[in-house]
Amino acid sequence: MYLYNLTLQRATGITHAVHGNFSGSKMQEILVSRGKTLELLRPDPNTGKVHTLLTMEVFGVIRSLMSFRLTGGTKGPYLELFLFRFDYIVVGSDSGRIVILEYIPQKNYFDKVHQETFGKSGCRRIVPGQYLAIDPKGRAVMIGAIEKQKLVYILNRDAQARLTISSPLEAHKSNTLVYHTVGVDVGFENPMFACLEIDYEEADSDPTGEAAQRTQQTLTFYELDLGLNHVVRKYSEPLEEHANFLVSVPGGNDGPSGVLVCSENYLTYKNLGDQHDIRCPIPRRRNDLDDPERGMIFVCSATHRTKSMFFFLAQTEQGDVFKVTLETDEDVVTEIRLKYFDTVPVASAMCVLKTGFLFVASEFGNHYLYQIAHLGDDDDEPEFSSAMPLEEGDTFFFAPRPLRNLVPVDEMDSLSPILACQVADLANEDTPQLYLLCGRGPRSSVRVLRHGLEVSEMAVSELPGNPNAVWTVKRRADEEFDAYIIVSFVNATLVLSIGETVEEVTDSGFLGTTPTLCCSSLGDDALVQVIFYCFFLIRCMLLFCSSEERS
Structure with missing residues (x-):
């Protein structure tokens, strides 16, 4: 069934953003969701301009979005199959289904590879779709609900090298609220997923509220046993501070594995085995005008990895971006290092491309594409470490500055959020205009919308006179x-x-x-x-x- 619709002004706010090689070429693309539409963007590595390749209506609410790539694949004994050098897209929505899409560059559209139904439609708290987690090797995907339900699907290939998806494997736990889910990089061992959870069973039965005050958030690891074909809760640990999201650390031959737990005022590294926790305070602005008693949290992160190194870019709720690196000793993390990188608008998602660009999908206002000019290794900015002695409750301080490591190269207009709107013909154009109040704080703006089609100026040529x-x-x-x-x-x-x-x-x-x-x-x-x-x-x-x- 094909539905025809006409949208006069598409949504400009971005809720999710992922990057990958969706077209199979060496150029990386960015896939963004704008509420109920999917848009594929491609930054030009020469000019830095962002071009839209495809915009598709999904006729639903996009709740989560991830990309993955199947591992390996050969065609014959000698020829490597380049067909698998592209990324698939997993979409969690309010449809009660998990959908896997593939971009077809020849026809410029998204092909629906798989669509599996598991629940009712609508944004329900017990129907999966709010959280997505991908095994970094592309072997499994976990789709979770806000409460109780989590399903794991095994991804594989058939004899014709087509993507296949298994029946759902349940990992439910009653009376449990989920805050975030990520796939843990464990190389080619059994796939593992980490979840931030809280058990409210005791608090729900206590009318005094004391049990709710004692309830602790837990970090739980789920393991998918590929041999026995089932999911088990491998490990669960209570957390000292309330955490808001997790960051997966590269593992296998690329890193020490594990997760970074982003909680209030602290960044903590955790892993299974003999690894002890490494904890580092989140730096605060010197002479900050905000309430000093107010906690500081990370709201967004992006991971950049190569064959020889990896680092993270984590952004606070004030827009300050820190470069996070891990010091290891034989795959055991010994130190967390944070260094102030730059300050950009608060983002709902960030993507570091292999071409040296940083895409920032702003939570409020316009979206930006930055060129990473420097990695911040050779400047005089102080570096903070978990090994530095500090009293309990103390933290590090830094001074924000103008952009130094990032160079803005392109800007995408966004009206989100629209706080007020008036319709009037103040310009005497015989057609009313829309006057909007957009943005937040110092990035607020007044924008005027007029009826008509937008015209892009491609070339300018001077004429010798007035033409007829x-x-x-x-x-x-x-x-x-x-x-x-x-x-x-x-x-x-x-x-x-x-x-x-x-x-x-x-x-x-x-x-x-x-x-x-x-x-x-x-x-x-x-x-x-x-x-x-x-x-x-x-x-x-x-x-x-x-x-x-x-x-």
Whole structure:
């Protein structure tokens, strides 16, 4: 079934953003969700401009969005199968289904590879779809609800090398609220997922509220046993501070594995086995005007990894971005290091591309694409470490500054959030305009929306005078685009060629010493120009003809 719809002004706010090689090329794309639409963006590595490849309505509410890539794949004994060098898309929505999409660049659309139904429609707290977690090796996906239900699907290939999805494996736990879910990088061992949970069973049965005050949040690890084909709760640990989200640490041959727990005022590294917890305070602004008793949290993060190193960019609720690195000793983390990177608008999602760009999907106001000019290793900015001695409750302080490591290269307009709107014709244009109050704090703005289509200026060419008429023509009838712009003046005709630039041409065959009355294509590969002399000749012939000959 194909549904036809018309949206005059699409949503401009971004709720989720992921990056990957969705088209199978070496260029990385960014997939964003705008409430009920999916939009595929591609930054130009030469100009830094962001171009929209595809916009698709999903006719639902997108609650979560992730990308993954299947591991390995060969075709024959010697030839590597490059078909698998692209990423799939997993969408969690209010449809009660998990949907896996594949971008088809030849037809420029998203192909629905799998669609599995597991619950009722609607944004319900016990129906999965709010949280998504992918095994970093692309072997399994966990989709979870706000309360109780979590389902795990195994991803594989069939004999024709097509993506397959298993029946759902349940990992439910009653009386449990979930705050965040991530896939833990454990190499090629059994896939593992980490969840921030809280058990409210005791607090729910205590009318005094004392049990609710004692309830602690827990970090729980779920393991998918590929041999026995079931999911088990492998480990659960109570947390000292209330955490808001998790960051997966590269594992296997690329890192020590584990997770970073982002909680109030602290960043903590945790892992299974002999690894002890590493805890580092979140730095605060020096001479901050906010309430000093108010806790500081990280709200967004992005991971960048190469074959030789990895680091994290974590952003606080004030917009300050810190570069987080881990010091290891034989796959055992010994130290967390934080360094102030730059300050950008508070983001709902950040993506670090391999081409050296940082995409910031702003929570309020316009979205930005930055070029990472420096990694902040050689500047004089102080570096904070978990090994530095501090009294309990103390923290580090830094001084914010203008951008140094990031260079803004493109900006995407966003009206989100619209706080007030008035319709009036204040400009006396005979058509009412929409006057909007948008944004928050120092990035607030007043914007005016007018009815009509937006026009993009591609080229500018100075004219020698005021033209009387303008035409566009093709050289051949089978050409897709027009080749010439014909500009008629009082005593001359100007012919401009359309290409990368707009330039004057003199060998087009048009007569340039007289004004043009009309021009158009003639047949398959001919052009006709009507000038004043032809018009005068035709008029004289009509005057000397009889009425029958005129007809």
